[in-house]
Amino acid sequence: MPAKELNKPCMECKDAEFELTVRKRQLCSLCFKRFIAHKVQSRLSVYRAFGLDGPKTQLLLPVSLGVSSSVLLHILNTDRQHRLDNGRPVGYDFKILVIEPSTVAATGIPFDQNYEALQKNFPMHTISRIPFHSIFDYAPEMVGIMKEYAGSKFIDDSTRSNEERLAAFRASISTPTSRTDVDTVLLTRLIVEFAKKSGCESIIWGDSDSRLAAKALAGVAKGRGSSLTWQVSDGMSPWGVRFEYPLRDLYKAELLQYESVCAELSDVVIPDQPPSENVLTKNLSIDELMLRYVQNQGAKYPGVMANVARTANKLNPSASDGAPTCALCASLLGNVKGNSGVTVANQAEDNHSSQFCYGCMRSRPDELC
């Protein structure tokens, strides 16, 4: 018998007013959070294989201070706290990495206060903060690779600061699509190198289902279909660090709901920039176009967008052990084993004997895009 008189009780506990509707169920904020957290924890259950005294896996959680990765952090932190309080095995430890947003986005979003809130609200974790251009410290070979990649028009001035050198390289890439593509490649590389240096076996990415769908579609559209097996699927990356996407069963809208009932996150999260209205399609990047497509079509055909990431997650990782990989993004060079298509041979003369993969060649500065 519920003790309280409730207007519209939560369908789960029947002991509180309902606050949020999720997947047609009306829940109180506590039950809602539990529901969301469960979807995430079941994805990470492999890391709990060991008992209380067993070895702990080291995970790296990159936090962009956006909604999704911040919510993921909150869920992992809550779960960990709960387990410690109850003397149950946690199974893993995680480190937090923030790539300074001001060094990534051109708009130079201030984030210091958000970062401070992060440190204050999650004090029991190791939090590191590094700028984008520290890629030259973590992966010194990138200097040469970038020079090779950008071609003759790009002149690297080694007397300049790392920040200036990275900016010059990024500026040499001409289209929004290629710039976003190469930025993602470089950020991934930086995070992987950081993970390796700090002894992390896996990276836990905060991509929602919607985000993964957009990533998969954009990857396909950019000729990067063979890399979906680690860029969208849970699996081993080419660098020997596992990639996990535990938010893959949650929509972006649900993560926004979670954030809205989480006081600890209100000062941490930098809200998404609203999509700019008056942009000509041809001036969008492919990644942006796909995000918009997933948003619009996801509203009309909700199940369909969930298909995309799920389908990508069913693909077998390429069995091309020892096959040459791209110097920049570590994707396979040429075709996946068993693909007899002639796109590579026929269409991209410049692809021969290249150290860069099909996708990276498309984003190269001298490509006509």
Added chain:
Amino acid sequence: MAPTACFNCKEARAVIIRPKNRHKLCRACFIKIFETEVHETIIGTNLFFPGERVAIGASGGKDSTVLAAVLKTLNERYDYGLDLCLLSIDEGIRGYRDDSLETVKRNAVQYDMPLDILGYSELYGWTMDQVVEQVGKKGNCTYCGVFRRQALDRGAARLGIRHVVTGHNADDVAETVMMNLLRGDLPRLSRGTSIVTGSDASDIKRSKPLKYAYEKEIVLYAHHRQLDYFTTECIYSPEAFRGSARTLIKDLEKIRPSSILDIVKSGEDMAALVPVEAQTIKHCERCNYISSQRICKACTLLDGLNRNRPKTAIEVGVGMEDEESSSTLMRQMERAQLSAT
């Protein structure tokens, strides 16, 4: 603006900007390059063998007309030794099919190829006009496409020919890749991009020699060779979701012209990554045609028609489409409508 010299021969005046890579080319070089790329596709994939009898699925539209013209040219230029013929399907749509069949008949004379025309009424007992009468105009492309696909195979089998080539282009293949990903259809993802499909019970090989050719370049080729083709193809609108995928591909092409080929490349790679369990090919219990379901789509649709239950028959969802649906026809239709207004 001063005239630009051709990127290829550096002599003649460029009159074409290639949609695929924006190279500026003269007419002769464009035609030569277009043909050479199709030739490279044919050689690179070992598509034909000398002496092979090949039926070109001819609708009178630009894709199949260009395919016939290019194959005839290449067959002579490179001595493929192919025995080419045209195979047309008469869906039985009064008013529009008559004209396109006339086009195909002229093509047969122009290319000096034998022509066979096979009717839906002979194959299925229904003309498209009768189907429309029964189910209304919505959802028609499904019937038309599903019936057409089988019709070509059956027609070829009747002629004792084991290889049918169709005019599916890179835009069609790219759209199919996106659709299969969106529908989560792994079996089709594993087959949809391969240049040769089929080899089912009826032993008919199906292939698409234009799978790397851009739709826009096919139009340019037809224009600059002044080919005789029929402009308006299908008169029914496509299902809404496929429409959204098509718009997406058009948008991608605007952003990065190479996208269409890039999607084809991704599709080919992903096809090789589909787990073996998901690749199994099944056959229709009733007609033995290749099918992912127990009963193939044509038989299912026919069942609906024959049971005289129009409403259930048109409730075809996202998953119930022809796997190689060529929406080029519809794209062309949209353009025709636009230019008419």
